[in-house]
Amino acid sequence: MATSVAEPSYPTGAQLTVFDPAFREDPYPILAEVREKAPIHYNADMGMWVITRHADVHAILRNPALWSDPRRANPDSFYHKALGGDRDEEPSMLLMDDPGHRRLRELVRHSFTPRAIEKWRERARRVARRHVDAIEDGEFDLIARVANPVPTVVIAELLGVDPERHADFKAWSDTMIKTAFTPFGSPEDVAASEAAREQLAAFFLGEIEKRREQPDEGLVTQMVRAEESGDVLEDEEIVMQCILLLLAGNLTTSDLIGNAVMALVRNPDQQALLRADRSLMRNAVEEVLRYDSPVTNSGRIAHEDFEFGGFAIEQGQALGVSLAAANRDPAVHPDPDRFDVRRERIHLMSFGGGRHFCLGAHLARLEAAETLDALLDRFSNLERGSGESVYAMNASFRGLSTFSVRGTR
Ligand code: HEM
Numbered sequence: 001m002a003t004s005v006a007e008p009s010y011p012t013g014a015q016l017t018v019f020d021p022a023f024r025e026d027p028y029p030i031l032a033e034v035r036e037k038a039p040i041h042y043n044a045d046m047g048m049w050v051i052t053r054h055a056d057v058h059a060i061l062r063n064p065a066l067w068s069d070p071r072r073a074n075p076d077s078f079y080h081k082a083l084g085g086d087r088d089e090e091p092s093m094l095l096m097d098d099p100g101h102r103r104l105r106e107l108v109r110h111s112f113t114p115r116a117i118e119k120w121r122e123r124a125r126r127v128a129r130r131h132v133d134a135i136e137d138g139e140f141d142l143i144a145r146v147a148n149p150v151p152t153v154v155i156a157e158l159l160g161v162d163p164e165r166h167a168d169f170k171a172w173s174d175t176m177i178k179t180a181f182t183p184f185g186s187p188e189d190v191a192a193s194e195a196a197r198e199q200l201a202a203f204f205l206g207e208i209e210k211r212r213e214q215p216d217e218g219l220v221t222q223m224v225r226a227e228e229s230g231d232v233l234e235d236e237e238i239v240m241q242c243i244l245l246l247l248a249g250n251l252t253t254s255d256l257i258g259n260a261v262m263a264l265v266r267n268p269d270q271q272a273l274l275r276a277d278r279s280l281m282r283n284a285v286e287e288v289l290r291y292d293s294p295v296t297n298s299g300r301i302a303h304e305d306f307e308f309g310g311f312a313i314e315q316g317q318a319l320g321v322s323l324a325a326a327n328r329d330p331a332v333h334p335d336p337d338r339f340d341v342r343r344e345r346i347h348l349m350s351f352g353g354g355r356h357f358c359l360g361a362h363l364a365r366l367e368a369a370e371t372l373d374a375l376l377d378r379f380s381n382l383e384r385g386s387g388e389s390v391y392a393m394n395a396s397f398r399g400l401s402t403f404s405v406r407g408t409r
Contacts, residue, residue: 054347139404151252172199207242
């Protein structure tokens with residue numbers, strides 16, 4: 001006798017990924033339904049628990065006992081399949097556990113403190129203004145003209161790499177991002193991603209050599225010199241860190257800039273408020289991060305069997321946290337679907353939490369604020385253009401690949 005398995009009465013599986021057109025266009029009503037009907041559930045298609053409430057997401061991210069290394073995840077879990085559980089080499093810091101994680105993070109942490117990053121403000125401002133001020137009145141693709149190039153140039157300057165190579169940089173990192181965080185990459189995309197990784201690695205090895213002979217103020221030089229309790233980074237480790245910084249710092253910040261402008265053109269009253277009072281900028285960027293987070297998901301791996309929210313979690317299972325759902329949890333952010341640049345008490349999940357809390361958070365905020373400031377100065381009004389706006393298909397990210405904007409000077 002055939003047995004039928006009841007379909008879940010809430011969206012799950014691939015419905016909760018950018019590969020589903022409805023989710024890609026607007027994930028928030030779908031996530032709200034999940035948060036209400038099944039705030040913690042096992043997503044069998046993806047091989048992971050889905051966790052959507054703010055308090056639960058916070059608790060998972062802040063639990064220092066949980067693992068991040070995909071090699072420790074069950075072979076049938078999302079983490080193992082999507083994040084390279086079979087790889088022999090050490091993963092990047094993002095996917096590493098202590099003591100390796102602490103060691104690597106400690107060696108670069110100082111370069112990313114608010115104070116260290118503040119020193120880059122002038123340069124970020126110059127880069128943003130150079131790109132924005134080159135745009136004339138009328139319609140333009142915000143992503144191609146501003147959101148993509150600004151973070152790439154800034155991170156390249158921060159690392160201290162050859163500015164002539166920015167275009168290669170962006171191309172390599174986009175190719176790698178396409179197959180990151182998903183087990184569904186086509187064989188061609190996976191091969192292209194591997195090739196891009198090799199090219200980037202060779203490129204950075206060259207930069208390391210260069211910086212040994214000609215030190216500068218960039219991060220590659222700092223890493224070459226980094227010494228913490230007598231510890232030094234191997235060249236391979238520096239390469240890995242550089243690739244992570246490049247990947248983590250590029251698309252995320254491009255998405256933040258694109259999502260910010262989208263929120264402002266969809267909410268002209270909020271654009272007017274911010275225009276009139278630029279002291280709101282800091283809060284406006286926080287609100288964009290909450291309202292439309294560039295990174296939608298993060299996760300951990302269960303280090304042992306334990307109970308969570310009434311469910312039995314098994315060692316090695318993947319715990320997927322929806323940062324996007326948590327940010328819009330009405331229990332923490334009243335009227336969560338309203339974009340409000342004056343919102344108070346924003347408790348962001350967008351940068352993750354605990355020991356893996358985003359290293360680049362200050363840099364991302366600074367770049368977004370400087371870019372928005374430049375746009376508001378250049379144009380007396382920003383609205384949607386007549387061209388397309390298309391959301392990209394990058395798993396665990398939310399951002400536009402094309403966005404037609406009309407700027408009036
Ligand atoms: C809006 C922009 C950004 C967003 C939304 C974002 C988000 C995140 C998230 C969600 C994590 C994982 C945290 C966790 O699981 O607890 C993370 C980690 C990380 N991010 Fe970002 N990020 C952004 C920009 C940047 C930039 C500009 C850089 C560097 C230049 C950067 C570097 C990193 C690094 C190195 C990690 C790994 C930290 C660790 O494992 O200890 N990010 N980021």
